[in-house]
Structures are given as structure tokens and as C-alpha cells.
Amino acid sequence: MKLTLGFSPCPNDTFIFDALIHHKIDTEGLEFEVFFDDVETLNQKAFRGELDITKLSFHAFAYVADHYVLLDSGSALGFGVGPLLIAGPEGKTEELNYQIQAQNSKLKIGSPGKYPTANFLFSLAYPEATNKQEMIFSDIENALLRKEIDLGLIIHENRFTYQQKGLKKMIDLGEYWEQKTGCAIPLGGIVIKRDLPNEIKHKINRVLRKSVEFGLENPESGINFIRAHAQEMDEEVMYQHIDLYVNNYSVDLGEEGRKAVRVLFDTALEKGSIPNIKKNLFLT
Numbered sequence: 001m002k003l004t005l006g007f008s009p010c011p012n013d014t015f016i017f018d019a020l021i022h023h024k025i026d027t028e029g030l031e032f033e034v035f036f037d038d039v040e041t042l043n044q045k046a047f048r049g050e051l052d053i054t055k056l057s058f059h060a061f062a063y064v065a066d067h068y069v070l071l072d073s074g075s076a077l078g079f080g081v082g083p084l085l086i087a088g089p090e091g092k093t094e095e096l097n098y099q100i101q102a103q104n105s106k107l108k109i110g111s112p113g114k115y116p117t118a119n120f121l122f123s124l125a126y127p128e129a130t131n132k133q134e135m136i137f138s139d140i141e142n143a144l145l146r147k148e149i150d151l152g153l154i155i156h157e158n159r160f161t162y163q164q165k166g167l168k169k170m171i172d173l174g175e176y177w178e179q180k181t182g183c184a185i186p187l188g189g190i191v192i193k194r195d196l197p198n199e200i201k202h203k204i205n206r207v208l209r210k211s212v213e214f215g216l217e218n219p220e221s222g223i224n225f226i227r228a229h230a231q232e233m234d235e236e237v238m239y240q241h242i243d244l245y246v247n248n249y250s251v252d253l254g255e256e257g258r259k260a261v262r263v264l265f266d267t268a269l270e271k272g273s274i275p276n277i278k279k280n281l282f283l284t
Contacts, residue, residue: 001200002031006045006054007190009036009229010156011238012245013055016074018222020211028203036229038136039188040113052193053204058186058264060115061281062274067194069201069283070253070261073209074190077249077257082174082185083118083155085125088144089166096151097170105129110149112137117187118155120268121173124180141165155187160237181267183260184249194279205283212251258282 005021007013019025021032035051043060045051049067061070087096100107111119111132122129133149140152141162151170154162162169177185190208192201215222219242230238249257261281268274 001029002033003052003196003200003204004035004050005032006035006037006042006051008039008042008055010245011226011230011233011241012076012250014226014229015215015222015242015246016208016212016250018211018225019214019218020207022222022225024218024221025207025210025214027207030200030203030207039116040134040137043113043115046191049193052196053190055188055190057116057188058261059117059120059268059274061189061191062265062268062277063115064191065277065279065281068191069194069279070281071190071192071201071205071208071283072252073205073212073250075249075253075257076187076245077189077253077260078184078245078247079178080174081187081244082172082177083116083121083153084159084162084172085122085170086141086144086152086154086162087150087168087170088147089168091150091168093168093170100126100129100151100170103128106131107150108133108148110135110140110143110152112140112153112155116155117185117264118153118173120264120273121177121185122153123273124267124271125171125173125176141167157233157237157241160240181260181263183263184257186257186261186264187245189261192283201283209251212246216246216251253282 042054043056046056046064105128109132113134137155143149144152174185
């Protein structure tokens with residue numbers, strides 16, 4: 001059986017899926033047609049139901065939970081992994097912090113999209129800051145340097161590179177979330193269509209876990225594949241990226257991980273920023 005599979009070219013995703021798509025593990029007869037896209041594009045594809053299995057933001061998952069269910073493995077979730085709000089080299093952080101909290105703040109915020117979990121966390125911390133400009137996450141640093149935006153919301157490998165460009169951290173939104181809830185921050189997960197047979201869903205769940213475990217046990221195995229999709233990323237940054245986003249929660253959410261996802265969704269429901277979800281989020 002051939003299934004469509006979407007994930008990002010970021011090192012954590014290529015690390016997780018390398019063994020699965022290159023048959024370094026037993027895929028139990030499954031074949032995959034793979035699509036590489038940034039997470040916001042994957043979110044949009046999930047809204048249209050284009051892929052059988054896909055990476056997506058947990059925030060976006062709330063909008064497609066009627067059609068997709070979350071797998072136990074493959075998630076990016078943890079402590080110290082959250083998005084950062086950053087300012088330009090000349091930005092006065094105290095003054096900017098005052099302005100961003102003012103009613104109807106006019107500061108222009110570069111955002112990686114409407115549906116990444118980063119945007120939800122930002123809205124939670126700064127509800128008055130609604131003047132957002134959506135852009136590809138990798139363009140945000142340069143937009144700040146060109147003074148096209150006042151502040152930038154950065155994700156992925158940019159948390160390792162912004163200081164090299166003289167940019168300044170305003171707040172770590174992951175730390176904000178951890179202090180507020182005591183939970184790990186759920187960033188993105190792997191979901192599968194609910195209407196696929198249960199046998200297939202559980203088979204994918206098993207195979208994906210094996211793929212993550214293979215990568216952790218053989219970290220050099222997929223390096224050429226990971227490097228090819230990381231494009232111009234420095235190798236040290238690439239390894240930092242994998243170490244940060246691939247962890248025990250990526251092997252299996254477990255009860256702690258599931259609790260963190262529930263807390264995220266309960267908080268978002270309280271704020272009215274996601275629709276009510278009637279179906280079980282997790283594969284049973």
C-alpha cells in the first residue's frame with residue numbers, strides 16, 4: 001500500500017523519517033510518496049485533506065482533528081524548545097516591550113504564519129499585538145535587519161543563528177509557556193487520516209516509532225539525506241537542531257506528552273482561538 005506523506009526539510013523531520021522512507025527498517029509492506037514543505041504549507045495541505053500522513057503544527061491540528069488523529073511518535077515537543085520573539089540590532093528591548101503591551105499596539109511583527117503554534121503562544125503572551133506580517137520563517141531575520149518589521153517571531157534553526165546577526169531576544173515563548181503551565185510545549189506532531197483502516201493507522205504508528213528509534217541508535221546513518229535538505233545550514237547548527245527537537249517525546253508522547261497537548265488545546269479553547277473538538281485527539 002502506498003500512502004502520501006508530508007514533512008518539512010528541517011533536520012528533526014528528515015532525521016525522524018530517514019529510516020522509514022529509505023527502508024532501513026521493516027515498513028511492514030508500506031510504501032510512501034513523500035512531499036517536502038515548510039510547516040505552514042503542510043498545515044494548509046492538511047486543511048485541504050491532501051495527505052494521508054503529515055507533520056503539522058499542534059495549533060493547526062485543532063482545525064483538522066475531525067479528519068486526522070495524532071500518532072504517538074514523531075512529535076516535536078519538549079522543554080527549552082519554544083519560539084523566540086526577537087528585535088533588531090538597534091532595538092531598545094525595554095521600550096519595545098512597553099510598546100508591544102500597549103493597547104492596539106502598532107508594532108509590526110514578522111510571523112511564520114497564522115497556524116504555527118508559535119503564533120498561538122505569541123497571541124497568548126501579547127494579545128494586543130495584532131499587527132502581524134506573515135512570511136516564510138527563514139525570511140524573518142533578514143526582514144528585521146532591513147527594518148521591514150519591528151519584531152520577529154522565530155522558530156526552528158533560527159534560534160541558533162539570530163545572535164550571529166546581532167539580533168536580540170525579547171522573550172523565549174517556550175519558557176513563558178513552561179512557567180505558566182509547568183508542561184512541555186507541543187510544537188508539531190504527525191497525524192494520519194481517521195478514515196484509513198485501523199490496521200493501517202497502527203502499522204504506521206509502529207513503523208514511525210521504529211524509524212525514530214533507528215535514528216537515535218544510528219545518528220550518523222541519515223546524515224547525507226539530512227544535510228541535503230538542510231541546504232545552507234551549518235553542520236553544527238544542524239546537529240543542535242536535531243538534539244533540541246528529537247527527544248523521548250518523539251519516540252512516544254507518553255502520558256506527560258499527551259497531558260501537554262491537552263493543556264495547549266484547553267488553553268486555546270478558553271481563549272476562543274480554536275474550534276471545539278469533539279473527537280479523541282490520540283490514536284487508541
